[in-house]
Amino acid sequence: MSVPFADLQLQYQTIKGAIDDAIAAVIRDNAFIRGSYVDRFERDFASAVSVEHCVSCANGTDALYLVMAALNVRPGDEVITTAHSWISTAAMITHAGATVKFCDTDGATFTIDPAAVEAAITPRTVGIIPVHLYGQPADMAAIMAIAEKHRLWVIEDCAQAHLAQFDGQAVGTFGAAATYSFYPGKNLGAMGDAGAVVTKDPELAERIAMLARHGGLVKHQHHIEGINSRLDGLQAAILSAKLPHLVGWTKARQEAAKRYDSALSQIEAIEIPQVVSGRDHVYHLYTIKHPKRDELAAYLASKGIQTAVNYPTALPFLPAYSRFGHRPEDFPHAFRDQSRILSLPMFAEITAAQQQDVVEGIRSFR
Numbered sequence: 001m002s003v004p005f006a007d008l009q010l011q012y013q014t015i016k017g018a019i020d021d022a023i024a025a026v027i028r029d030n031a032f033i034r035g036s037y038v039d040r041f042e043r044d045f046a047s048a049v050s051v052e053h054c055v056s057c058a059n060g061t062d063a064l065y066l067v068m069a070a071l072n073v074r075p076g077d078e079v080i081t082t083a084h085s086w087i088s089t090a091a092m093i094t095h096a097g098a099t100v101k102f103c104d105t106d107g108a109t110f111t112i113d114p115a116a117v118e119a120a121i122t123p124r125t126v127g128i129i130p131v132h133l134y135g136q137p138a139d140m141a142a143i144m145a146i147a148e149k150h151r152l153w154v155i156e157d158c159a160q161a162h163l164a165q166f167d168g169q170a171v172g173t174f175g176a177a178a179t180y181s182f183y184p185g186k187n188l189g190a191m192g193d194a195g196a197v198v199t200k201d202p203e204l205a206e207r208i209a210m211l212a213r214h215g216g217l218v219k220h221q222h223h224i225e226g227i228n229s230r231l232d233g234l235q236a237a238i239l240s241a242k243l244p245h246l247v248g249w250t251k252a253r254q255e256a257a258k259r260y261d262s263a264l265s266q267i268e269a270i271e272i273p274q275v276v277s278g279r280d281h282v283y284h285l286y287t288i289k290h291p292k293r294d295e296l297a298a299y300l301a302s303k304g305i306q307t308a309v310n311y312p313t314a315l316p317f318l319p320a321y322s323r324f325g326h327r328p329e330d331f332p333h334a335f336r337d338q339s340r341i342l343s344l345p346m347f348a349e350i351t352a353a354q355q356q357d358v359v360e361g362i363r364s365f366r
């Protein structure tokens with residue numbers, strides 16, 4: 001009895017022919033940088049997530065930077081984001097030149113609390129970056145209402161939320177732009193680093209594309225100062241080969257989550273993920289709460305069951321943000337959660353038997 005946290009090798013084995021063919025085609029066509037495979041993936045991904053324009057880039061971190069740079073974020077600007085995310089979300093606000101303003105989560109969904117967003121707004125605020133953490137959409141109705149009222153832009157960090165929906169509307173279609181990561185372990189993963197921005201706004205899309213490609217779309221014509229952040233042809237072809245499976249993989253994750261929900265809700269001391277009605281969770285991660293998280297994780301590890309903590313320290317309490325001098329009482333939910341959260345094995349191919357082993361492991365923990 002041993003259950004991996006995720007199993008990328010198994011996913012590869014199920015579609016090995018298509019992946020191997022895709023890689024061979026890129027090598028045959030010498031299409032390593034830009035080229036038809038990248039163009040095709042951008043078109044296909046835009047259509048898969050119901051947005052007009054997709055600009056691919058090197059990773060999900062660059063995607064966040066590129067949107068803010070394209071939106072002309074400036075020193076003195078304040079950008080609001082959640083206390084509970086991967087560090088890229090906050091770090092790119094700083095690298096784009098603005099100041100990070102953290103907000104606590106809502107205490108139930110691990111996503112940003114709209115009331116905290118409203119309270120954090122100052123005359124310097126220019127935008128909000130909600131994160132659809134673990135695959136559950138943030139409260140986009142409330143966030144968009146706040147953004148409209150205060151004339152702020154919204155960038156949705158969709159790195160963990162491919163195909164998630166809020167009230168039947170695809171995530172990534174609410175704000176000015178949305179960013180995706182195709183890090184290998186994400187719900188749609190490359191075989192290396194990869195990312196993208198999607199937006200309805202053609203001018204914003206063009207500016208982002210220029211910034212990602214040395215400041216111009218035509219060689220030697222540099223209209224602005226850009227960076228080098230490109231999706232390579234191999235990753236694009238691999239992603240295109242995987243994309244047709246994303247709907248099925250997402251359903252499989254949701255079914256696995258249902259199985260965990262019904263088994264784990266019988267066990268005292270476990271808090272299963274709370275999903276608000278109208279929010280279509282895609283379970284990049286299935287994260288429970290337990291008061292003795294570290295002991296439980298060690299016990300499961302001794303039984304061969306891999307778990308992970310996403311993330312052990314909430315962003316405001318990381319050394320990277322010590323300059324703000326934040327205290328636990330500033331972000332009580334994020335602070336409380338950081339010592340309780342535990343992500344269980346979750347991947348499209350996980351079997352009911354493997355999940356039963358996880359559940360039995362948790363049940364036998366004392």
Ligand SMILES: *Cc1c(COP(=O)(O)O)cnc(C)c1O
Pocket residue numbers: 059060061062085086088089131157159160180181182183193194195
């Ligand atoms: C993975 C992730 C990122 C960064 O994506 P990379 O492709 O690893 O750079 C950003 N935000 C969130 C919420 C993520 O999970």
